[in-house]
Amino acid sequence: MYKYVVNRVLLMIPTLLGAAVLVFLVLRLAPGDVCEMRMAGTGLFADPEAIAICQDNLGLNDPKIVQFGRFIGGYFTADLGISMWTAQPISHEIEVRFKLSLQLALMATFLSVLIAIPLGTISAVKQNTWMDYAVRTFSIAGIAMPSFWLGILIILGLLISTQAWFGTPWMPPIYYVPLFEDPMGNLSQLIWPALATGYRYAAVSTRMTRSALLEVLREDYIRTAHAKGLLEKLIIRRHALKNAMLPVVTVIGIEFAFLMGGLVVTEQVFNLNGLGKLFVEAVLNHDYNMTQQLVMLVALIFIITNFLVDLLYAWLDPRIRYA
Amino acid sequence: MKKFLTTVAAIGAGAAIGLGAMGASLAATPKSGGVLDFVVPSNPPSYDAHQETTFGVIHPLAPMYSLLIRVDPNDPQSSAFVCDLCVGGVPSATDGGKTYTFKIRTGVKFHDGTPLTSADVKASLDKIVSPPKGVPSSRKATFVMVDSISAPNAETLVIKLKFPSGAFIPALGAPFNWIYSKKDLDRQNGYSWHKTHVNGSGPFIFKSHVAGSHIEGTKNPNYHHKGMPYLDGFKAIIAPKMNLRVQAIRADHAAIEFRGFPPKHRDDLVKALGDKITVQESDWNCGNLVVFNTKMKPFDDKRVRRALTLAIDRWNGSKYLQKIAIVKTPAGIVFPTHPLAATKAELEQLAGMWPDIKKSRAEARRLLKEAGQENLTFDLHNRAVDQPYKHVGTWLIDQWSKIGVKVTQKAVPTAEWYSKFRKTKDYQVGLDANCQSVVNPVADVAKVLCSSTNNYSQCENPKLEDLFEKMNKESDQAKVRTMMREYERIVLDEEAYIGHALWWYKINPHRSYVKGWKIAPSHYLNQQLDNVWLDK
Numbered sequence: 001m002y003k004y005v006v007n008r009v010l011l012m013i014p015t016l017l018g019a020a021v022l023v024f025l026v027l028r029l030a031p032g033d034v035c036e037m038r039m040a041g042t043g044l045f046a047d048p049e050a051i052a053i054c055q056d057n058l059g060l061n062d063p064k065i066v067q068f069g070r071f072i073g074g075y076f077t078a079d080l081g082i083s084m085w086t087a088q089p090i091s092h093e094i095e096v097r098f099k100l101s102l103q104l105a106l107m108a109t110f111l112s113v114l115i116a117i118p119l120g121t122i123s124a125v126k127q128n129t130w131m132d133y134a135v136r137t138f139s140i141a142g143i144a145m146p147s148f149w150l151g152i153l154i155i156l157g158l159l160i161s162t163q164a165w166f167g168t169p170w171m172p173p174i175y176y177v178p179l180f181e182d183p184m185g186n187l188s189q190l191i192w193p194a195l196a197t198g199y200r201y202a203a204v205s206t207r208m209t210r211s212a213l214l215e216v217l218r219e220d221y222i223r224t225a226h227a228k229g230l231l232e233k234l235i236i237r238r239h240a241l242k243n244a245m246l247p248v249v250t251v252i253g254i255e256f257a258f259l260m261g262g263l264v265v266t267e268q269v270f271n272l273n274g275l276g277k278l279f280v281e282a283v284l285n286h287d288y289n290m291t292q293q294l295v296m297l298v299a300l301i302f303i304i305t306n307f308l309v310d311l312l313y314a315w316l317d318p319r320i321r322y323a
Numbered sequence: 324m325k326k327f328l329t330t331v332a333a334i335g336a337g338a339a340i341g342l343g344a345m346g347a348s349l350a351a352t353p354k355s356g357g358v359l360d361f362v363v364p365s366n367p368p369s370y371d372a373h374q375e376t377t378f379g380v381i382h383p384l385a386p387m388y389s390l391l392i393r394v395d396p397n398d399p400q401s402s403a404f405v406c407d408l409c410v411g412g413v414p415s416a417t418d419g420g421k422t423y424t425f426k427i428r429t430g431v432k433f434h435d436g437t438p439l440t441s442a443d444v445k446a447s448l449d450k451i452v453s454p455p456k457g458v459p460s461s462r463k464a465t466f467v468m469v470d471s472i473s474a475p476n477a478e479t480l481v482i483k484l485k486f487p488s489g490a491f492i493p494a495l496g497a498p499f500n501w502i503y504s505k506k507d508l509d510r511q512n513g514y515s516w517h518k519t520h521v522n523g524s525g526p527f528i529f530k531s532h533v534a535g536s537h538i539e540g541t542k543n544p545n546y547h548h549k550g551m552p553y554l555d556g557f558k559a560i561i562a563p564k565m566n567l568r569v570q571a572i573r574a575d576h577a578a579i580e581f582r583g584f585p586p587k588h589r590d591d592l593v594k595a596l597g598d599k600i601t602v603q604e605s606d607w608n609c610g611n612l613v614v615f616n617t618k619m620k621p622f623d624d625k626r627v628r629r630a631l632t633l634a635i636d637r638w639n640g641s642k643y644l645q646k647i648a649i650v651k652t653p654a655g656i657v658f659p660t661h662p663l664a665a666t667k668a669e670l671e672q673l674a675g676m677w678p679d680i681k682k683s684r685a686e687a688r689r690l691l692k693e694a695g696q697e698n699l700t701f702d703l704h705n706r707a708v709d710q711p712y713k714h715v716g717t718w719l720i721d722q723w724s725k726i727g728v729k730v731t732q733k734a735v736p737t738a739e740w741y742s743k744f745r746k747t748k749d750y751q752v753g754l755d756a757n758c759q760s761v762v763n764p765v766a767d768v769a770k771v772l773c774s775s776t777n778n779y780s781q782c783e784n785p786k787l788e789d790l791f792e793k794m795n796k797e798s799d800q801a802k803v804r805t806m807m808r809e810y811e812r813i814v815l816d817e818e819a820y821i822g823h824a825l826w827w828y829k830i831n832p833h834r835s836y837v838k839g840w841k842i843a844p845s846h847y848l849n850q851q852l853d854n855v856w857l858d859k
Contacts, residue, residue, distance in 0.1 A: 032738025036745070038368050039376050039461055046745075048776045050374065050459035057457065087369040087518040088534060096534045155570060169595065171574040174362075174567065175536045175560050271562045271571075273536040281366055281535070281563070286738050 001314075008310070012303050019299040020075065020292070024068050027288050033060055034084040034286040058084050071292055085287040093278065093290065094297065100176050101274040104190055104197070105259035109252065111198035112205050117241075117248070119202075120209020124217065125236060135206060142203025148265035151196040155269070158192075174271040193270045197263060201255045208251045212244035219243075245316050253309035254302075261298035351838060357857035359557040359837065362568040362577040366535055366561050369518035372499040373451050374459045378846050381498055382581055383538040383559030385850040387434070388501035388523035389547070391425060391444055391480075392492070394761065396854050399843035400605065402661065402762045404496045407851075408444060408524070408547070409480075413492060420487025420798050421470075425480040431547045433504045434521075434528045441474035446505040448472050448482075450514065458514045465494040465766055468795070487798045493763030498847045526552035526853035536561060546853065553839065553856035565710075572600075572834065578857075579833035582846045583607065585649050585710055589832045600832050603842035606652050606659050607829040608767070609758035611715045613822035614744075618781045619751050625818055626694040631752070632675040632815070632822035633687035634726040639680065640718055641825055648714035651828035655811045656771055657764045658844065659826055662800070663807050664764070674816040675823075687726045700729040704743055704750035707734040715824050716754050744779040754824070755779060760847035765794050765803065771814045771821050780820040787813055 035054035039046050055061055059070065074081050080090035123135035155171050162170040172192050177185040216222065217240055225235045264276040275294065282290035314320045365379030372380050372388070393407045404413045410426040417424070431439040452469050454460040468488040473481045484491060502524065503517055510516050521529035524547070527540030541556040560577060562568045569588045571577040573595055584592075592600045613632065615622040622628055637653035645651040655673060657664040670676045677683040691697055705716040713734055720730045730752075735743070743750050757770040769775050772791050773782040790810045797803050814821055831842050836858045843849040 030738065031742035031746070036741050037738055039374070039459070046376070046777055047459075047461055047464050050461050050463070053457060053459040054374070057459070085368050086366075086534065087515075093534050096536070152566075155567075159570060159573060163595070169574045171570055171576065174562055174571050174576045175558075176533070268564050269567065271560075271564065271567050273533070273561075277563075278535060284736070284738075285368075 005311075008307050012300075012307075015303060016075075016296060016299060017072070019295060020072050021068075023292050023295040024064075024071060027286075027291055028064065030286070032286055034058065034288070035060065037285050038085070067288075071289070075293070075296055080293045081289045083282075083287055083290045085282070085285045085290065090290055090293050094275070094293065097273055097275045097278050099178065100190075100272060101260050101263070101276070103179060103186075104194055104263070104272065104274060105256055107190060107194035108198040108201055108259055109256050111194055112202035112255070113252065115198070115202040116205030117209055120206040120248075121213060121236065121241065123206065123210040124213035127214065135210070139203040139206040139210075142199045143207070145200065146265075147197045147200045147263075148269045150199060151193060151266050151269040154192050154196055172270060176273050189270070189272075193263075193266055193272060196270075197259060197266055201259070204255065205248060205251055208248050209244065212247045213240060216240045216244040242316060246313055249309055249312055249316065253305045253312075257298075257302045257305040260301045261294065351858065353553045353839060353854070353856040354858060355553045355856070356555055357859060359554050359579075359852065359855060359857065360577045361557065361559055362562045362571050362580045363559050364563055364565070364568065364580070364582055366563070367538070370521055371515075371517040372501050373447075373454075373517070374461055375499070376461050378582060381847050381850050383540075383561075384521065384529075385498060385501075386525055386527040386540050386552075386557060386852045387521050387529050388525040388851075389431070389439075390496070390498070390500055390851075391448075391502065392496045393498070393851070394496060394843060394848045396849050396851065397841065399841050399849040400660075402493075402844075404492060408439065408502060416484075416487065416798075418483075421484045423482045423484075423491070425482070427478050427480055428547055429478060431524050432545055433524045434543065435504070437504050437506055437522075439502070439504070439524050440477040441480040442477070443505045444480050444502055445472050445474040446508045447502045448500070450503070450508060451500055455514065462494070462497060462499060465490070465497070486796045488765075488795055489798050489800065489803060490763055490765040490795055493761045494766060496761050498760055498850060526851055527554075527557060530556065548853055552853040554852065557852060572832070575834065578837045579831065579840070581831065581850060583649060583829040583831055586646055586830060589830050592832045599835050601835040601837070602830065602832045604831070605829045605842045605844055607649070607827035608658050608760070608762050608845040609756060609827040610654075611650070611711065611824040611827075612755045612757055612771070613719065613824055614753045614755045614779050615820060615822075616748065616750055616752065616779070616781060617820060618748070621694060621696050621699070622751060624694050624696075626690040627696050627699070628819035628822075629674050629816070630687040630690040630694070630696075630726065631723060631728070632819050633677075633683045633690070634728070635675050635719065635722045635822060635824070636680040636683075637676060637825060638678070640722065644711075644714065644718055644825065645828060648711040649827050649830065650711045650715060650825040652826040654823070654826055655815060656768050656821075656823060657807060657811070658762045658767070660844075661762055661764055663804050665808065665811060669808060672816075673812065674819060684726050691726065691728070697727065699727075700731075701751040702731050702733045704740070704753035705732055705734045706740040706754065706756075707736050711827060712754055712756075719754070719824065745776075748779070748781065750779075753779060758827075758845075760845045762844055764807065768807070768810065773820070778820075782818065782820040784813065784818065784820075 035051045039051050083090050083093055119135045123132045126132050158171050159169045173185060173189040179186040222235060222240055225239055261275050263274060264280055267274045267277040279294050282294060363382045365377055367379040367383055368375050370384055390407045391409055392404045392413050395401055395403050395405045406413060408428055410428050414423055414425055427441045427444060433439055449472060451460050451462055452466040468484045468486055468491055470483045470485045504522055507516050507522055526543050526546045528543050530539040530541045532538045538559045542552055546552060568580050573592060589602055615628045617623050641651055641653050652659045655665040655670055671678050691699060703716055706712040716732045720732055723730050744753060759767045770777050772778060773784045773787055790806050794803050794806045815823060838858050839854040839856050
């Protein structure tokens with residue numbers, strides 16, 4: 001097990017290097033740069049001398065290999081550098097957003113697990129009954145409906161209904177307050193996007209739980225458990241569900257990693273100051289430093305999440321042993 | 324000059340009264356207290372306005388700084404300037420129009436307690452006008468007329484010009500010319516210190532900035548305009564999505580957005596909130612320009628360029644476009660309400676502004692036939708931004724189809740849009756914008772000057788260069804006006820390097836309890852917020 005963990009950690013290095021090369025090259029293929037965006041992006045007079053000085057100061061005229069060396073050297077020494085757009089340290093810019101993204105991802109994951117596992121189980125156990133059809137309709141609707149669109153509906157619904165009922169329109173707050181500073185303010189902002197994203201997430205997990213459980217329920221050892229006269233509840237909880245959880249855990253892991261950096265549109269809809277919104281701004285502003293570090297962060301989150309999911313497999317199914 | 328300014332003020336006042344929305348706030352007595360929440364569509368780049376160009380830095384940070392002179396906050400439509408850090412009125416030039424002597428206020432302090440003197444003003448203006456090597460200044464080029472800046476004593480600032488210029492005072496009044504403390508500029512890395520730090524002498528003191536979320540300011544109790552600011556503070560909330568900004572005003576999470584909304588959002592807010600919403604509207608010192616690449620065939624032929632501008636029915640198009648987009652006024656290259664702008668009669672002489680569109684389009688077809696371009700097709704290089712670029716682009720394509728020209732709109736992200744204009748230059752016809760802050764026509768029309776790095780038509784015309792130089796050095800506004808007409812005629816008609824589409828129209832619906840703020844002709848102007856108060 002120890003050897004397996006060390007190997008997996010070492011494998012992270014070439015994976016991250018690959019991501020670094022890719023993002024570095026792709027970013028520089030796009031026309032324009034951050035100095036043009038800052039100094040000419042508004043239609044005002046753009047002084048070519050000022051743009052040239054800005055490019056020089058930011059090292060944009062340095063050879064590409066030097067720029068790459070600076071980027072990768074900084075990454076592996078935890079010096080993420082300065083945002084080309086705001087001139088603030090990238091570590092600070094990311095730290096502010098990371099808290100929100102993490103909280104939202106955890107809330108959405110919690111909601112989805114809370115919904116998906118019971119519903120998926122009911123759907124599998126009561127296969128081809130009205131309950132199964134209802135759950136399947138619910139989950140297919142969740143997969144079909146983009147979270148950002150559901151987010152827009154939630155905001156409009158809140159505005160219209162509160163104006164109709166209370167005379168004053170209300171919508172979730174538009175800036176973030178930390179949970180421990182103002183729990184009510186924090187939750188009243190994040191519960192809605194958590195619902196919007198959690199619904200889709202729950203829909204995917206429900207379907208996965210259902211199909212995995214259906215497969216397990218047809219296994220010989222489940223039939224044996226029934227033959228031994230074990231209670232149905234016990235069979236499902238102790239023998240079937242735990243074994244059916246392997247693919248579900250994988251889906252939950254991937255979705256969690258996706259939520260950490262991929263809520264690009266939903267964050268814009270709710271004006272959430274998260275990593276997804278920062279990603280969009282960094283790309284649009286041609287802030288190479290920020291975009292590169294964000295890609296590396298998301299890559300790292302995916303790698304770590306996958307690694308943890310793999311470790312979880314062994315706990316869920318003791319037959320799995322890593323060597 | 325005085326007569327000129329009086330005329331400007333009269334026109335501005337007329338426009339303001341015509342808009343009607345300001346009367347109520349003029350009459351009421353300001354109340355102190357409260358925090359103004361407003362939304363900003365853009366995440367500010369660095370804090371240093373001397374090198375930045377976006378309103379994203381002006382809206383949340385201008386309230387923390389003072390200017391030497393500024394657009395009159397009580398009458399921002401007028402284009403008249405008043406003293407902010409100077410005393411009395413804006414001084415008239417002496418020495419044949421070449422010397423300006425400013426008396427600097429005493430007793431003003433920066434937020435860190437350092438007294439403000441003329442040395443601070445000089446150091447700040449030096450950074451803008453003649454920055455040291457390696458320090459970018461986005462407005463250096465607007466001060467080509469400045470010869471020297473000196474501070475003979477703590478209360479006096481003298482600016483000497485190389486030649487008299489009507490463009491100097493408006494350039495000085497630009498909202499980006501924040502006055503920094505010399506002490507901060509003299510720090511070891513002084514010229515980059517302001518990119519990440521704030522220390523001004525404005526009505527509000529920097530309180531906090533949560534990156535990507537909001538910037539807060541609190542009242543400066545030692546502000547030099549006595550009795551102001553009225554607000555206890557403000558919170559500028561960054562919200563890039565327009566729909567969300569509209570809904571934020573509706574839900575009262577924000578009272579105002581200072582940039583401007585399209586007509587539909589104004590109507591939605593008014594419908595939802597009735598008299599809880601006040602709407603201020605104004606012509607906007609921004610316009611869309613159709614730029615013909617004169618180095619690309621067949622746009623090197625002025626008959627083709629002229630035909631394309633003749634096909635555009637600006638007078639009628641305006642009536643419909645103003646209902647869906649932030650554009651309205653058909654005019655020439657000068658801001659429509661400015662005394663240097665062409666009158667309607669003068670405009671009607673220019674290609675594409677003729678009152679009879681049938682005659683105009685018949686002439687356009689004749690010119691295309693003569694140039695052998697009856698089946699002309701081309702791509703319109705446009706910016707992938709709805710308001711108003713894509714709306715105007717779609718309208719132009721329809722207009723050109725009326726003379727049998729087939730056009731495909733290629734809307735691309737901003738960086739690519741600029742790159743094609745400025746670097747690769749491989750476009751045929753593009754939709755550009757000229758968006759300025761202070762209404763300073765002589766400087767603003769540099770955009771269409773062939774030698775300007777911002778004119779993407781790649782034209783060459785010594786006559787235009789000569790006219791521009793003469794306008795810049797002429798202080799008699801009547802003479803400038805005559806030269807401006809000739810300059811405009813060459814650009815829009817004779818050579819048709821550029822086709823002026825329509826001027827933008829600024830619409831600011833805001834919560835009715837916001838008082839004192841008056842709409843300016845630019846989203847960069849009148850943003851210090853010292854005269855804003857809340858009637859709650």
